[in-house]
Amino acid sequence: MRNETKQKCQSFAMNLSVAIGYTLLVVKIVAYALTGSAAVLSDAAESVVHVVAITFAGFSLRLARKKASARYPYGYDRISFFSAGVEGALIFLAAVFILYESVLSFLQRRMPDELGLGTALSAVVVVVNGVLGLYLIRVGKKTDSLILEADGKHVLSDSITSIGAVAGLLLVLLTGQFWFDSLFGALAGLNILKEGIGLIRRSVLGLMDEVSPQLFERVRGHVSEFATNNRIGFHDLRCRNSGARIWVQVHLVYEDHILLRDAHSLATALENYLLHELGDCEVITHLEVRGDHQTVHAGHHPEPVL
Numbered sequence: 001m002r003n004e005t006k007q008k009c010q011s012f013a014m015n016l017s018v019a020i021g022y023t024l025l026v027v028k029i030v031a032y033a034l035t036g037s038a039a040v041l042s043d044a045a046e047s048v049v050h051v052v053a054i055t056f057a058g059f060s061l062r063l064a065r066k067k068a069s070a071r072y073p074y075g076y077d078r079i080s081f082f083s084a085g086v087e088g089a090l091i092f093l094a095a096v097f098i099l100y101e102s103v104l105s106f107l108q109r110r111m112p113d114e115l116g117l118g119t120a121l122s123a124v125v126v127v128v129n130g131v132l133g134l135y136l137i138r139v140g141k142k143t144d145s146l147i148l149e150a151d152g153k154h155v156l157s158d159s160i161t162s163i164g165a166v167a168g169l170l171l172v173l174l175t176g177q178f179w180f181d182s183l184f185g186a187l188a189g190l191n192i193l194k195e196g197i198g199l200i201r202r203s204v205l206g207l208m209d210e211v212s213p214q215l216f217e218r219v220r221g222h223v224s225e226f227a228t229n230n231r232i233g234f235h236d237l238r239c240r241n242s243g244a245r246i247w248v249q250v251h252l253v254y255e256d257h258i259l260l261r262d263a264h265s266l267a268t269a270l271e272n273y274l275l276h277e278l279g280d281c282e283v284i285t286h287l288e289v290r291g292d293h294q295t296v297h298a299g300h301h302p303e304p305v306l
Contacts, residue, residue, distance in 0.1 A: 006144075006145075009142070013148055015058075020128060020129075021054050025048065028040065028121075031043075032044045034117055035115065037118060039164055039168035039188065041098075043158075043164075046091070046157070046161050046192055049094040052090060053151070056086055056087070057083050063076045080145070084206070085203030088197070091193075094196075098185060098189030102182045102185035109179075110178060123166050125162040126159055129162060133156035136155055137153065146202075153198075154199075160188065160192075168182075169181065218278075219248055219278070222273065223270070223274070226269075232252055232253060233254075233290070234250050237251075248281060248283045248284070250270075253288045256290060258289065267287060
């Protein structure tokens with residue numbers, strides 16, 4: 001997918017997420033005002049965090065697209081991991097608040113009001129957020145956007161919270177037992193607590209450049225295919241995902257008699273090939289010849305030359 005197409009898809013998905021997020025927040029506030037339900041309050045609290053998070057995510061998405069500058073020579077795309085971390089931290093705080101309110105509701109033996117209308121509004125939220133969350137995750141993976149993928153997971157967690165609210169209200173409506181509302185509010189809080197911790201972990205590992213085995217094997221396969229077709233070797237292959245693009249570093253090994261212009265031409269061809277296969281990426285190559293390869297790298301234990 002071309003970069004321009006990716007950016008259009010990302011912008012549309014993010015704008016849609018923001019618009020729906022604010023709309024559903026209003027719906028949830030109305031539902032809580034009608035019911036006084038702990039589960040619905042939990043759902044609304046999580047949604048407040050969500051709209052704050054997606055507003056920041058939208059800013060991060062625009063910043064990640066900025067070209068490198070003298071001050072930031074490697075670009076701005078690592079903001080993606082920071083954005084995911086902020087969203088995870090906000091989800092974590094919302095989960096703590098939800099658990100607190102659920103326990104308080106149980107201790108105070110609160111009975112929700114307007115159960116029928118509150119249940120109907122919450123059910124609408126479930127459907128809308130479920131569809132939106134799956135859409136955002138699909139677009140995020142398709143366009144290599146961690147920001148959209150994290151947003152989609154947050155929306156899905158919001159949908160699961162709404163399912164808990166609906167289930168709690170239905171059981172209260174059917175049984176007349178107030179504690180079902182508190183129970184499902186607490187379960188929703190525990191679920192989004194797990195989601196928040198997962199996003200924080202992914203953010204930290206991304207900022208630490210954790211190696212993704214899937215990404216490495218994908219890159220290695222493309223480099224190996226190119227090297228085999230052009231009768232050159234390679235070693236010391238490294239790659240990382242900076243959040244909005246892939247960075248690849250590799251040493252290319254040629255026969256001793258090759259001219260510099262031909263070696264450079266092949267290196268450029270590899271860069272263009274990886275750009276075509278991987279999408280938005282930066283490729284750094286180091287050129288070597290077989291004759292003095294072992295001498296130059298003595299004691300470094302590089303990856304074997306292929």
